[in-house]
Amino acid sequence: MPEENRSTLTEFVLSGFPGLHPQYEGLASAVLFLVYFFTMIANATVLFLFVTDRSLHKPMYYIILNLSACDILFSTTTLPKIISKYWFQSKTISFTACFVQMFFVHYLGTVNSYILFQMALDRYLAICRPLRYTLVFKTSTVLTLSVTAWVVAMGVPLMMVIRAYPLPYCASNIVSNCYCDHIGITSLACTDRAAYSIPAFVLAMIMLLGPLAFIIFSYSCIIFAVLKIANVQGRLKTLSTCSAQLIIISLYYFPRCFVYLASNIGITFSADLRIVIIMLYSIAPPMINPLIYCLRTKDMRESLQKLICRAISQKVQISVISK
Template sequence: MTIDSETFMNKNSTTNIPQIVLQGFTGIPAEYYGLVGTFFLFIYLMLAFGNIFILVFVACEKSLQKPTYIIFCNLAISDLGFGTTTLPRIMANYWISEIISFTGCFTQVYFVHYFGTCTSFLMALMALDRFVAICNPLRYPVLVNNSMIVILCSVLWLGNLILLGALTAHALTVPYCGPNIVHNCYCDHISITNLACADITPIRATSTSIAMTVLWGPLFYIIFSYVAIIISVMKISNKEGRYKTFLTCTPQLLIICLYYIPRSFVYITSTIGFYFETNLRIAMIMIYSLFPALFNPIIYCFRTKEIKDTLMKKF
């Protein structure tokens, strides 16, 4: 008794692809794979050191256990989680094998977008912290305190846990029957759903709506808060005071641009059906995915006067 392929896919709506091939960058000679893997190891070690340092330093230094630095620590956890989710798998592509199990690929999809979503909302929370501190400095201790920030961060982590779980489960409702090649260094929602052998219009519409809300919702608030901050700063009569206030905001604006602009560009072009050459697209994804996580410790903490002063006293 035979079962035709359509009946099989209806019974097993998840997949009949046991493994996924992560193609990654194309055209790299095999003899350079070890060097490429070592390069990503170096990036991971830098990323891990910077973010772990923030967590340990703030935990040990009671004078830094304030709302701003609690947000820094949450951002460090998110960045470390994203780097740990992606970089070891990228290293394995060049050192061991490009093959990942179907289950492993979807697990990576979940955590990649979970940590990315948390980072986006944490940046908005940091903008809120700066907005209140600069525009309402007298009410800052009342409006922004440790308890409030812990509650907001907890809601953020838990809410995104549920949201991304539902999004990933929705992507698993269609059959995946080949091809099994993902044109990226790690599994992400767009790449994996492109392998489905069914109509993914509802899935694509849902994921695009959520992605744009998660991306542009915080971004619009960040823009609003920084416009208000700039207006408030321009009212400061002391030129040196204006300069110092702008100096505290400039690093965050730089990292926000690095995080949001290329990400929005890639999302929009993917939505309208315009695709870049594979290596260029992967390079852009690497830039907006890994660079913010790599530079956040330097920009947010090591350039913060309070942390620098504390380090000088310690060492």
């Protein structure tokens, strides 16, 4: 496109849910706000339990601590803006803010993937290499892996933003999503998108599927190890230690891989369905993860029960004193 026909965009408009009738926008914002509020409270509870209960200071719970922190940051990056769109009719986001949001969306998604890799490594060592578990998977090891994940994960998202930011955006400024992401933004550029989207897609798949490949390998080994256990009760007990992680991994990877692949191999479906799927894998795991930890992990369940009992006891004592 000739240079004189190009206009410089100063802001983008988030489409949100295109098929949503205006009369339901208030309801949509209320639902999204409740999801965000519950996500914050649930993950903050996990952080509080970890800080106040030293029995949770184990390698696995350090991983859960990182996942909760990542979930809080990801939800805070994505939800407030779309809530304000429907609640206050604030539909626009500045050009720079959109790219900042894009960076954090992909950065935190990558960190999340690395944390799930650590979870799979924990279960693999605990079940397939139990004699080496305490020697290899120490707190110092988890902290080193966690810091590495938070640092290394910056590379690809930063490259994606640096390459996408200077592109000429001269057509529509409507982002077909509830937040700014690489596919939604670069599709608005009035230039050949392939030179930017294909390398970004390949790198994103490496960052996403690399950990997933190890996760599949580790759980395959775990299944074979479990099948060697003669006692049926022993098999079920061993598998129960993996159930929480399998649920979390499924919620994170399956819909995400489907959308990424569909967007790059030509599978078409309605914009509404695409955005609903994106929002489900974006907002559901951060909200559900804390419930899974507290219901499926014994130590955290017991810690939560103690916290509730202490709160009830203190309330009773205050009530008695006031009388």
